[in-house]
Amino acid sequence: MNKKIFAILMFCLFSQFAFATKIILVIPDEEGPAFWNMVHQVSAASAKSLDVELEVIYGGANRFATRSIIDNIVARPIKPDYLIFRPFHGNAVATFERIEARGISFVTLEQAFSGEEAKKLQHPKQKYQHWIGEITYDNVRGGELLLNTLLAEQRIRSPTIKPSIIGIGGDFDNLSLSRQQVLTNIELSNEGNLNQVFPTYWDPQNVASNFAMMSKRYPDTNIFWCAGDQLALEALKQFQLLSNKPIVVGGFDWLPDALLKIQQGEYTASVGGHFLMGAIAITNILDYQHGIDRFLTHPNRYDFEVITKENVSSYLNFMNQQKWQEVNFKQFSAYRSGGEVQAITMLNIIKSINE
Numbered sequence: 001m002n003k004k005i006f007a008i009l010m011f012c013l014f015s016q017f018a019f020a021t022k023i024i025l026v027i028p029d030e031e032g033p034a035f036w037n038m039v040h041q042v043s044a045a046s047a048k049s050l051d052v053e054l055e056v057i058y059g060g061a062n063r064f065a066t067r068s069i070i071d072n073i074v075a076r077p078i079k080p081d082y083l084i085f086r087p088f089h090g091n092a093v094a095t096f097e098r099i100e101a102r103g104i105s106f107v108t109l110e111q112a113f114s115g116e117e118a119k120k121l122q123h124p125k126q127k128y129q130h131w132i133g134e135i136t137y138d139n140v141r142g143g144e145l146l147l148n149t150l151l152a153e154q155r156i157r158s159p160t161i162k163p164s165i166i167g168i169g170g171d172f173d174n175l176s177l178s179r180q181q182v183l184t185n186i187e188l189s190n191e192g193n194l195n196q197v198f199p200t201y202w203d204p205q206n207v208a209s210n211f212a213m214m215s216k217r218y219p220d221t222n223i224f225w226c227a228g229d230q231l232a233l234e235a236l237k238q239f240q241l242l243s244n245k246p247i248v249v250g251g252f253d254w255l256p257d258a259l260l261k262i263q264q265g266e267y268t269a270s271v272g273g274h275f276l277m278g279a280i281a282i283t284n285i286l287d288y289q290h291g292i293d294r295f296l297t298h299p300n301r302y303d304f305e306v307i308t309k310e311n312v313s314s315y316l317n318f319m320n321q322q323k324w325q326e327v328n329f330k331q332f333s334a335y336r337s338g339g340e341v342q343a344i345t346m347l348n349i350i351k352s353i354n355e
Contacts, residue, residue: 020051020052021053021081021082021286021289022053022055022080022082023047023052023054023055023081023083023084023282023285024054024056024082024083024084025040025043025054025055025056025057025085025281026057026059026060026069026070026073026083026084027039027058028060028061028066028085028086028088029058029060029061030058030059030061034253034255034256034257035229035255035275038254038319039277040056040278041322041324042275042276042278042324043056043278044056044324045324045327045329046278046282046283046327048325049327049328049329049330050283050286050330057069060086063088063090063091063092066085066086066087066088066095067091067094067095070083070085070098070099071098073104074098074102074104079102079103079104080104081105081289082104082105082106082132082285083099083104083106084106084109084278084281084282084285085106085108085109086110086112087111087112087113088112088113088173089112089113089114089117089174090117092112092113092117092121093117096128099128099130100128100129100130100131104130105130105132106132107133107134107281107284107285108131108134108135108136109135109136109278109281110135110175110274111136111174111175112173112174112175113173113174114173114174114177118174124295132288132295133284133288133296135277135280135281135302136301137273137277137301137303138300138301138302138303138304139175139179140181140182141301141303141304142252142303143178143179143180143181143182143225145304145306146179146182146225146250146251146269147182147183147186147225149250149269149271149306149308150223150225150248150249150250150269151191151223153268153308154222154223154248157246157248162192162193163192163222164192164195164218164220164221164222165183165186165192165194165195165222166195166196166197166198166214166218166225167180167183167194167196167198167225168198168224168225168226168227168231168232168235169197169198169199170200170201170202170227171199171200171201171202172199176199179227180197180227183197195217195218196218198210198214200227200231202227202230202231204230204233204234207231207235208237208238211238215239222247222248223247223248224236224239224247224248224249225250226249226251226252227252228251228252229251229252229253229254229255229257229258229270229272230251230253230255231251232250232251232267232270233251233255233258233261233267235249236249236261236266236267240266246265246266249268250269250270250271251270251271252270252271252272252274252304253270253272253274253275254270254271254272254273254275255270256316256319256320258270259307259315259319262307262308262309263309263313263316269306269307270307271304271306271307272304272305272306272307273304273345273346274302276344276345276349277302279329279344280302280344283329283332283344286335287333287334287335289335292334294334302343305345305346314350315346315350318346318349318350323353327352328352329344331352332344332348
């Protein structure tokens with residue numbers, strides 16, 4: 001009898017592993033950067049909670065590295081059920097063709113392509129039947145959210161002084177340019193003066209080496225709008241080397257150092273929440289596999305959230321303690337919960353932990 005029970009238990013354990021949904025997530029960076037480490041942590045926690053087998057591969061830091069990794073994946077004798085990755089501008093078409101030919105269903109993160117390349121790719125399930133969906137945050141609205149938050153703070157501090165803005169951008173892909181679009185619009189609205197947008201290719205060292213020139217060229221600058229927290233933190237550091245006055249500064253990504261600076265009153269705002277993109281993709285894939293196409297029912301871009309001094313404490317406490325393993329991601333899956341579900345946002349996650 002004991003042998004039979006043991007055999008049944010072993011069969012159940014083997015079956016759960018053998019028949020679990022297998023997903024590969026390709027991280028578009030080397031190990032180390034805080035943002036993509038957060039994407040990894042949350043994705044792994046969601047996969048564990050949802051009984052999904054997840055493999056995470058780092059190293060796709062550019063279009064060539066990503067293509068090489070994907071070539072290796074599609075050449076495997078045993079292919080994954082699903083692939084999640086961030087396509088890069090320049091070879092997205094060739095990459096999609098390769099995955100499609102192998103018959104692997106895939107989900108893309110952060111729409112970095114635009115123009116003619118976007119026209120060739122079309123939308124999920126149009127040209128590429130195995131491209132089942134994309135998780136894309138609204139970077140245009142995110143850029144507006146950051147700018148409006150910075151403008152509001154500047155008006156409180158100096159209501160009679162017109163905002164004078166330096167933009168510190170990333171590079172020239174769709175993601176960065178979409179975030180920066182609001183800076184072009186502000187000149188038309190006459191709400192402030194846009195001095196210049198400086199591209200940095202996402203390298204904080206470029207901020208450090210050019211900051212003295214920026215400050216000398218535009219000495220009246222009172223707002224630094226940045227496409228990422230790493231860039232904004234470097235801008236803050238360089239500004240503080242030149243002045244002991246407070247400055248309005250903010251970026252994207254919710255990096256721990258940025259949140260700490262917000263709590264300390266040195267940093268104005270960080271827009272983020274998009275590190276949840278991997279967990280959203282995994283949850284939607286599980287539902288899709290069981291006949292619930294949430295990629296189809298949620299075709300719009302996801303909204304960013306903003307952290308300021310008013311709400312930083314609850315977010316910082318949660319993220320410092322890395323409470324991801326405490327989150328029951330089944331509540332965000334229509335298949336697992338059996339009904340209507342809330343969106344995966346940090347506000348909803350924190351609320352679920354505190355209830």
